Amino acid sequence: IQTLMATKLLLTFVIYRLISTVGLTVEPSELLRLGVDGLLSLDAADVETASLDFGGMSRVEPLAVLHPASAEDVVGLVRAAYSSAHGFKVSARGHGHSINGQAQAADGVVIEMNGSKGTRLSSGKPAVTLGEKSNYVDVWGGELWIDVLNSTLEYGLAPKSWTDYLYLTVGGTLSNAGISGQAFNHGPQISNVYELDVVTGKGELLTCSKEKNSELFHGVLGGLGQFGIITRARITLEPAPQRVRWIRVLYSDFSVFTKDQEYLISLHGEPVSEKFDYIEGFVIVDEGLINNWRSSFFSPSNPVKISSLGADGGVLYCLEITKNYHESTADTVDQEVEALLKNLDFIPASVFTTDLPYVDFLDRVHKAELKLRSKGLWDVPHPWLNLFVPKSRIADFDKGVFKGILGNKTSGPILIYPMNKSKWDNRSSVITPEEDVFYLVALLRSALDSEEETQTLEYLNSQNRQILRFCKDAEIKVKQYLPSYSTPQEWMDHFGDKWGLFLKRKMEHDPKRILATGQRIFQPST
Numbered sequence: 001i002q003t004l005m006a007t008k009l010l011l012t013f014v015i016y017r018l019i020s021t022v023g024l025t026v027e028p029s030e031l032l033r034l035g036v037d038g039l040l041s042l043d044a045a046d047v048e049t050a051s052l053d054f055g056g057m058s059r060v061e062p063l064a065v066l067h068p069a070s071a072e073d074v075v076g077l078v079r080a081a082y083s084s085a086h087g088f089k090v091s092a093r094g095h096g097h098s099i100n101g102q103a104q105a106a107d108g109v110v111i112e113m114n115g116s117k118g119t120r121l122s123s124g125k126p127a128v129t130l131g132e133k134s135n136y137v138d139v140w141g142g143e144l145w146i147d148v149l150n151s152t153l154e155y156g157l158a159p160k161s162w163t164d165y166l167y168l169t170v171g172g173t174l175s176n177a178g179i180s181g182q183a184f185n186h187g188p189q190i191s192n193v194y195e196l197d198v199v200t201g202k203g204e205l206l207t208c209s210k211e212k213n214s215e216l217f218h219g220v221l222g223g224l225g226q227f228g229i230i231t232r233a234r235i236t237l238e239p240a241p242q243r244v245r246w247i248r249v250l251y252s253d254f255s256v257f258t259k260d261q262e263y264l265i266s267l268h269g270e271p272v273s274e275k276f277d278y279i280e281g282f283v284i285v286d287e288g289l290i291n292n293w294r295s296s297f298f299s300p301s302n303p304v305k306i307s308s309l310g311a312d313g314g315v316l317y318c319l320e321i322t323k324n325y326h327e328s329t330a331d332t333v334d335q336e337v338e339a340l341l342k343n344l345d346f347i348p349a350s351v352f353t354t355d356l357p358y359v360d361f362l363d364r365v366h367k368a369e370l371k372l373r374s375k376g377l378w379d380v381p382h383p384w385l386n387l388f389v390p391k392s393r394i395a396d397f398d399k400g401v402f403k404g405i406l407g408n409k410t411s412g413p414i415l416i417y418p419m420n421k422s423k424w425d426n427r428s429s430v431i432t433p434e435e436d437v438f439y440l441v442a443l444l445r446s447a448l449d450s451e452e453e454t455q456t457l458e459y460l461n462s463q464n465r466q467i468l469r470f471c472k473d474a475e476i477k478v479k480q481y482l483p484s485y486s487t488p489q490e491w492m493d494h495f496g497d498k499w500g501l502f503l504k505r506k507m508e509h510d511p512k513r514i515l516a517t518g519q520r521i522f523q524p525s526t
């Protein structure tokens with residue numbers, strides 16, 4: 001029965017793609033007649049920006065770029081695309097931090113959700129509402145998380161769940177999941193939203209939540225931009241901590257490292273004082289990386305010699321944890337941290353600690369960005385690979401990938417941390433492994449024009465394919481986070497049981513398949 005159902009779904013999907021015509025386009029004169037309050041631009045510089053993304057591996061030109069002044073501008077454009085004789089593609093672009101052209105729109109219109117050319121975007125701040133039961137902030141879908149943070153801090157409040165980097169947009173991360181070291185406790189960002197305004201592929205502006213238009217609400221969260229454009233999000237807030245105790249400890253044994261990580265995330269239900277606030281980790285496969293990382297984090301008087309740590313198979317693992325606190329409770333933070341560390345089995349004398357303001361901790365990756373930019377190492381190709389790996393197979397992944405395929409060269413950080421599936425709402429569109437606990441493994445590598453073969457784009461892309469092939473052959477049921485596939489079968493495999501629902505939601509909310517075509521899941525029809 002399962003095979004029959006799978007065949008039926010595949011057939012529906014293939015027919016769905018076949019009846020489409022690919023050459024959708026629009027005359028510039030048709031666009032210019034639209035009349036928007038913001039700016040509809042055919043300017044070469046605008047088009048160039050919208051053709052590119054952080055991945056730096058593909059360049060696809062839209063015909064025009066809309067800088068909306070309001071949700072009504074987004075409605076006007078999508079309605080025109082939906083009802084025009086020829087139809088045209090429309091993609092929201094957050095901050096263009098995708099890897100594989102997900103926000104591009106070939107010969108269509110890219111809506112620059114972030115930026116100051118539309119009047120709405122250069123005025124108004126996010127509106128914070130202080131409630132008796134809960135505090136929340138209403139933000140424009142193209143707002144950067146760093147701006148959301150700065151606005152809410154004026155009220156002593158902050159969102160609960162983050163990404164490691166804050167120069168990403170609310171609509172962009174909510175279309176994926178939005179994860180960082182707080183996810184074990186608060187869930188991903190998509191678990192911390194009360195309500196959305198969404199412009200569907202039919203050009204309707206709908207408010208949705210768990211109670212109202214709930215199918216659309218769940219569909220859009222983690223929905224890869226397929227069902228609508230988020231113009232407003234209502235995000236839950238908590239009292240903002242003032243400072244952060246930031247700790248790193250090292251492991252040479254992978255099973256001890258993951259045992260401790262899993263123990264720490266199992267404390268999610270405990271009182272705040274008895275758990276950490278953030279749990280991540282990373283893999284150190286080459287000495288260059290650790291020296292680099294150590295010099296930026298730790299005092300030079302650190303006595304530990306990395307070579308003396310007896311790394312298992314040349315690989316070390318670093319657990320990264322934080323404890324938030326207010327200046328008024330500074331006297332208890334040491335004891336709380338001490339009590340938690342007592343239960344862990346890291347290498348003695350490998351505890352590295354720093355203490356900094358909450359904002360500086362959240363905005364830490366921006367510092368690294370500025371450094372890389374100054375060396376010309378930011379705007380380079382980024383063949384990143386993000387995988388969710390089920391807990392039961394993480395040791396096999398370690399053996400095959402960290403101690404196997406990677407050799408001792410990485411070309412960038414490799415993050416690894418577990419999350420609790422119970423904190424993810426299964427009704428959303430995002431796909432995670434079937435187990436109660438799964439790991440994010442993020443291979444965040446940069447390619448260089450280098451003499452050294454292991455740093456080239458070709459080499460890193462080929463290594464990514466090798467990792468995916470290894471997982472398939474070893475039957476490790478990984479799921480890509482920020483997924484990128486090119487064939488219908490691969491997308492169907494990715495969604496598994498949820499494919500039917502995803503397709504149904506698409507037919508309902510974007511029947512002409514004009515939205516976010518850069519994801520390469522569906523092709524548009526006329």
Ligand code: FAD
Pocket residue numbers: 054091092093094095096097098099102103104113141142162163164165168169170171172173175176177178179180224225228229230231482516518519
């Ligand atoms: P874009 O890349 O511009 O868009 C992404 C997709 O969402 C596109 O398909 C686009 O059409 C669609 N979209 C954009 N805006 C909207 C909207 N308003 N409504 C509907 N659809 C929309 N992710 C994490 O989860 N955790 C991290 O810690 C993390 N760190 C990162 C660090 C860096 C340096 C980078 C480059 C990326 C990181 N990411 C992380 C990935 C990030 O979440 C994705 O790139 C995400 O797409 C957000 O980027 P963006 O806002 O630029 O969206």
